[in-house]
Amino acid sequence: DTAVSQTPKYLVTQMGNDKSIKCEQNLGHDTMYWYKQDSKKFLKIMFSYNNKELIINETVPNRFSPKSPDKAHLNLHINSLELGDSAVYFCASSGIAGRERETQYFGPGTRLLVL
Amino acid sequence: QKEVEQDPGPLSVPEGAIVSLNCTYSNSAFQYFMWYRQYSRKGPELLMYTYSSGNKEDGRFTAQVDKSSKYISLFIRDSQPSDSATYLCAMSRMDSNYQLIWGAGTKLIIKP
Numbered sequence: 001d002t003a004v005s006q007t008p009k010y011l012v013t014q015m016g017n018d019k020s021i022k023c024e025q026n027l028g029h030d031t032m033y034w035y036k037q038d039s040k041k042f043l044k045i046m047f048s049y050n051n052k053e054l055i056i057n058e059t060v061p062n063r064f065s066p067k068s069p070d071k072a073h074l075n076l077h078i079n080s081l082e083l084g085d086s087a088v089y090f091c092a093s094s095g096i097a098g099r100e101r102e103t104q105y106f107g108p109g110t111r112l113l114v115l
Numbered sequence: 116q117k118e119v120e121q122d123p124g125p126l127s128v129p130e131g132a133i134v135s136l137n138c139t140y141s142n143s144a145f146q147y148f149m150w151y152r153q154y155s156r157k158g159p160e161l162l163m164y165t166y167s168s169g170n171k172e173d174g175r176f177t178a179q180v181d182k183s184s185k186y187i188s189l190f191i192r193d194s195q196p197s198d199s200a201t202y203l204c205a206m207s208r209m210d211s212n213y214q215l216i217w218g219a220g221t222k223l224i225i226k227p
Contacts, residue, residue, distance in 0.1 A: 004158075040123070040219070041123070041153070041201055041203075041219065041220040041222075042217070042219050042220070043159070043203065043217045043220075045214065045215070048212075048214070055212060056212070056214060090158055090159070092158075094213065099164055101213055102147040102149075102164070102166075102207060102213050103147075103149055103161050103164055104161075104215060105161070106158035106159045106160065107158055108157060108158050109156075109157070109158050111156075
């Protein structure tokens with residue numbers, strides 16, 4: 001059973017297009033995150049949602065818009081894609097108490113390549 | 116200066132060696148310390164978790180936290196080629212909603 005899943009796994013698209021990445025977790029967690037990992041492997045937090053409410057919104061272009069239809073899903077929509085958006089995007093989730101709250105569980109990642 | 120410093124490597128060692136990976140940090144308020152392992156083209160997976168100072172052991176892995184020196188370590192005994200991966204340290208504190216602050220990751224290569 002996949003705990004945190006993302007679709008698609010790979011995404012190749014042209015500059016200027018709009019695309020979405022979907023994330024689902026079946027761990028019963030109530031906080032979900034989007035990270036961007038660049039070619040040097042540095043993980044940068046983009047957004048965090050707790051029970052469908054935005055709690056972290058780091059400095060990212062407003063072309064990126066997260067949407068959380070329910071606490072098990074967090075999608076990422078990207079408008080007007082640019083070359084610099086090429087990266088691996090990870091979804092993660094965390095729970096409400098103890099170790100589940102203090103650690104995060106990651107999905108397999110979506111590799112985005114903008115041409 | 117970054118909040119968490121980690122040497123990106125790569126670190127290359129022969130199979131069977133003891134590996135030591137380290138991170139230093141600047142904020143003494145961090146309470147929770149983690150090591151994640153990330154294989155190529157996979158997501159990070161939690162390897163070790165420690166609350167406050169001390170040691171924690173799990174099989175061939177030992178995590179150490181020295182809050183007085185603001186220094187955390189991960190030791191791998193009897194290293195195997197399957198341990199080749201990027202190891203990321205992360206830490207958090209309660210008053211910042213447990214947001215994880217990450218090191219840059221160290222790429223580890225175990226040579227057979």
